[in-house]
Amino acid sequence: MAPLLTALWVAPLVGSAVVAALPANRPLAAKYAALGVSTVVLSIVAVLFARFSPSDPHYQFVEKHSWISSFGASYIVGLDGVAMVLVVLTSVLMPLLLLAGWNDVERPNIYLGLMLVVESMMLVALVALDVLLFFVFFEAMLIPMYFLIGRYGGAGAPRAALKFLLYSLFGGLFMFVALIGLNLIAGTFDFRAITAAVSPGQFTASPAVTHLLFLGFLFAFAVKAPLWPLHTWLPGVAAEATPATAVLMMAVVDKIGTFGMLRYCLQLFPGSATLFRPFVITLAVIGIGYGALVAIGQSDLIRVIAYTSISHFGFIVLGIFAMTSQGQSGAALYMVNHGLSTAALFLIAGFLVSRRGTRLIADYGGVQQVAPVLAGTLLVAGMASLALPGLAPFVSEFLVLIGTFTRYPVFAVCAATALVLSAIYILWLYQRMMTGPVADDNRKVRDLVPRERLVVVPLLAMLIALGVYPKPALDVINPAIAQHLAERFEHHVTNAG
Template identity: 50%
Template structure:
């Protein structure tokens, strides 16, 4: 396929058009909203596959499929898109998960009256929001202009706010407002940094391009403040301790599909921003802040895991596991070795797969039981063996069982970090032990033991539910046993990042064990 074709613009424009079609669908098409949304999402997946064929994997460290057009010349903003291997991998993960969420969205009915017509309209609006969110997600992972990135960073909040506040549980309005306030606060801080960065740069009609701002000489104090402005926004989005508290409430109240999109995909914008903006734009400040960030990352790993163990609500439990997992991702980014950075990039993809599967299966269970309380389940292994198996595999991936994709990325993060920060790596390893506790204990409480009489009639996984979760489990297995192609995408950008930060990578023998993990 030709790399000159506007693949990225197509990936952005198609779901926008699809969302408009869903929102303003003729009355005759409204009962078929899910089939229409699924078709739109599958076409997006096909276009993404074609874009992959146009991408030169051998040169994954360079930005490809680029498009640059003047947007608002008066303020230096451009419509600039392009991806390296990391951006392409995250786009691929995103366009895979969205159609699965659409397929699983049979219960996202909102509060529209209860009539079949009202239910159909609610589902149609929900799916339209999910599809337009996909456009924003693709665009933000491809944005090569800082101002464009900021606009998309904020625009994503709108559909998510309505997906939580309009279609969630009893406390949905509180959760939606809390999510919005946290995100807006981080975004406003980032906006100050965006404006200040532009004033420090070369200016001109395309002065916000990341290529022009990378390498700009900044006063040390100014650079530190700019780094903090960007990092705070990304830490909230990630989410990291102590600015994570919006996530458990959002995950508890949001529909399962929304939680899948929010935690599995959207929150990666935080760690992606750290990797692609904080480090190359503020290399000296990144080195200065690294010890503090590493401490925060380790705290997030242990704090998230410990609180996950103590949760009584199934959705909140999964949310806290993600706080722990994002700690691993941030740890690898700021450990500044090629192995740890590549491992973090791969971890972003793998976390989306495993956490997405967990949220979807948990959503299926909650819909059947009418409760999210773990105590209201028990003995389901004999009643719904397929759902039990799906949850177990997704859970084993979350605890990084060898043979599943998360193991490769987590191993690379720990080994790469150990080469430069052994104490942090050793303490972070406790998170692996804690993960085994919260995953296996949750499985024991929900699925093992004598079957409960009040759950005896619970139906097992339907065909649509198996198709919604099955591809994620297959991807975990394939990337667990054959991670090489994915690592070919994320390794070269890791080397480029270290060069931009001005950190010399460690000798090959210092991290040879990690290099062997993907053979």
């Protein structure tokens, strides 16, 4: 069988070198080359998805080669249903982000090359079945993201990029120490071998050591997600980075944090995850309410969207640690739906800011009269963000709340109050910016051009399609959840209850 998973991440990595090597005075060639590379990656994913068997809960397309045999590290990659849907999300969003950032920089070859590097590293992290291999690319993607934020963003971008890097490296340090401890105990970095030992209780570490290892992994993923109160780097990055970079961060890269919780924290340390789940759920619910409340009080359009993402990440973490099949399936689907809704909302806001030159909500008013398509698409994206029935986030949010309610009804009720808060910040935002008389400085705001519509329309179409008929995505996710997660620690949950 062809090594499709290796080709999946090698293609954008090689493509990034080609794009970066193109002459700086040929920006159009770099743009089309990057778009072509992302299309190739999307084609490989289409083949993988067509060959993927949803009914098979085991890892598929597995490749294994010797890497650093002296301490049990191998190049092992494979796909389960959760990783599959996130691979699809990454490959679908990348061409759209390249189109959205078509005119972000004058000499885009390095900029576009860095975006392809991030895509490559993201894909490796999603398909890695060796914990060390995952960690290497989990940390390595910080470097291209740092330059994408700091070099190509606004005036405050260097400071925001440094804060992002320091937070992430600090979190990664804890995971690195935990990784060493895990290897000393297990004698391997093979994820499948370790989980096979964990399930029948053959993992020989004491509970105290296991708890420390779990917390090391959890801390790194909580920074990346980000989970309250480790979120403070995100609003600055969102406000200062280019819109395409900010979406790449919030819609794609940050999913590695929640994906890591779902795969590594729960499967490697089910007993510790069960012990600490009330604590994590508490942080998640606080994050849900905090993100929504702070979003209401923002005067900066971009920061509103950033804080809504913090609230949404709280829902994802809540679903993961509810430790029910419905909650975890909802969390996995929420990762996809949040990626689509945030991409749509943020990119449309970015198009508007680029026309008007200001992020302040008070500077707008009456935009729907001069740019009706822009206003209409912003409204649909906003309705998706507040989980309106019929749009994709509603399904995932509903599953998370139902899955949480069966074990933690009080937490579920508290989280549900965020639905009211999200309606406040989205509808109030739209009312202030889009309705009413046209402000004098807004009369020359242009509507979406064909390139921008080519970016926005597929996102909105996917939000509607997954909102009306989420079954194809859930059919891929559910077997993996049942096999690798819910059944693995059901006895831990029962004993803890």
